[in-house]
Amino acid sequence: MGNGSGGVPHAGSPVATGPERVFDDLREVAARVRAGLDADIEYEESAEELPPGVASAAQISKFAQDERSRVLEAGASGLEKLADDRADEVDDDEYFGVEAIVLLEGRPAILVKGDDFASQSGDWAVLDASRPAIRESITRVGRVEVTGHPSLAWIGTAFLVGPDAVMTNRHVAAEFSRADGAGWTFQEGMSARVDPAEDMPSADAPVDPALPAPSAGYAVTEVIGIHPEVDMALLRIAPPDGGQLPTPLAVAADTPANTPDRPVYVVGYPAWDGRRNEPESMRRIFMDIYNVKRLQPGMTTEYVPGGRVLKHDCSTLGGNSGSPVFDLTDHRVLGLHYGGRYRIGNVAVPLWEMVDDPLLVRAKVNWV
Numbered sequence: 001m002g003n004g005s006g007g008v009p010h011a012g013s014p015v016a017t018g019p020e021r022v023f024d025d026l027r028e029v030a031a032r033v034r035a036g037l038d039a040d041i042e043y044e045e046s047a048e049e050l051p052p053g054v055a056s057a058a059q060i061s062k063f064a065q066d067e068r069s070r071v072l073e074a075g076a077s078g079l080e081k082l083a084d085d086r087a088d089e090v091d092d093d094e095y096f097g098v099e100a101i102v103l104l105e106g107r108p109a110i111l112v113k114g115d116d117f118a119s120q121s122g123d124w125a126v127l128d129a130s131r132p133a134i135r136e137s138i139t140r141v142g143r144v145e146v147t148g149h150p151s152l153a154w155i156g157t158a159f160l161v162g163p164d165a166v167m168t169n170r171h172v173a174a175e176f177s178r179a180d181g182a183g184w185t186f187q188e189g190m191s192a193r194v195d196p197a198e199d200m201p202s203a204d205a206p207v208d209p210a211l212p213a214p215s216a217g218y219a220v221t222e223v224i225g226i227h228p229e230v231d232m233a234l235l236r237i238a239p240p241d242g243g244q245l246p247t248p249l250a251v252a253a254d255t256p257a258n259t260p261d262r263p264v265y266v267v268g269y270p271a272w273d274g275r276r277n278e279p280e281s282m283r284r285i286f287m288d289i290y291n292v293k294r295l296q297p298g299m300t301t302e303y304v305p306g307g308r309v310l311k312h313d314c315s316t317l318g319g320n321s322g323s324p325v326f327d328l329t330d331h332r333v334l335g336l337h338y339g340g341r342y343r344i345g346n347v348a349v350p351l352w353e354m355v356d357d358p359l360l361v362r363a364k365v366n367w368v
Helices: 026-037 055-082 092-106 122-137 279-286 358-362
Strands: 109-113 143-147 154-162 167-168 177-180 183-187 191-195 218-226 233-238 261-270 292-302 310-312 325-326 334-342 345-350
Touching: 026 092, 026 358, 055 092, 055 154, 092 154, 122 177, 122 292, 122 325, 143 358, 154 233, 167 310, 183 334, 191 233, 191 358, 218 358, 233 358, 292 345
Parallel strands: none
Antiparallel strands: 109 292, 143 154, 143 191, 154 167, 167 233, 177 183, 191 218, 218 233, 261 292, 261 325, 292 310, 310 345, 325 334, 334 345
16 A cells, blocks of 8 residues: 555555545545444354353444444545535544545455455446456466475465466566576475465355366466566466466557556565555455455556556555556556555556567557
């Protein structure tokens, strides 16, 4: 996550973009938030007998819901004051609530379940119209997993860009590869794979023994290369048991119109990263669920031609390293996400600037 103060000039804000830029109508958002708070919520009690003094699951859920309601009610009040040009009257609790609303609704991190996602309210209801294309995008993004690493089981995200090639970050590939003469090879005792599953399991999904087991992922067979100038690596992959790989994603070969302020989305695997993000902010966005696939919509915020940097404000975390930044209009991959700085913003490599790059030519990137 980054920060651009927008209309909320509050020190320490985790919000990447101010609410006036995120929402078209602040009063409408405040009313929608309040309507959601008025919905009746039931808390299921466990049949298990609890020791004296131990709160039941229903009590814990109620405490959490009450606190969430308090924060969002304060945020709705803050939005109304901002709509009335009364920013100087917004107190700390209201600022906190405004930030929560922006992060939860304006720049959400939507859980992926079974290569699909829940419908959204507000401005991101438009995702429903693109659901088939977004689902196609989701299936071509995977988690980079490693064996033999001294401390990590997985290290980032990768996505299919060529007939048998995935793209990720240099700093992801560097965890399991090393320079070997003119090329790159695996570090001794290590291997890697790209798993396009690893999304949030659905508790109500029936288990059908007749269905095939989840994919074992795609083995990384070769480090095609690590780029010497930008945070990029290309890896060769192979499907299990002689199967076939999906068709690669379409990668933008030309500059998109209206950049910045172009709707985009990221697909990846956000991980806990307390070094770079305020823990309370992350809990509000990610609900303490990490390491699984998410859909993260947002906007491009800055682009300088020739600078090899595209900025965006999607709600990303450390495990998103190597994620694709998709154009919401045509679903081409615009950028390779490689990092974010708290209170500043997120950065990606604008891929259309690299159409003739030898490394990408070698990987047979699917330029469109």
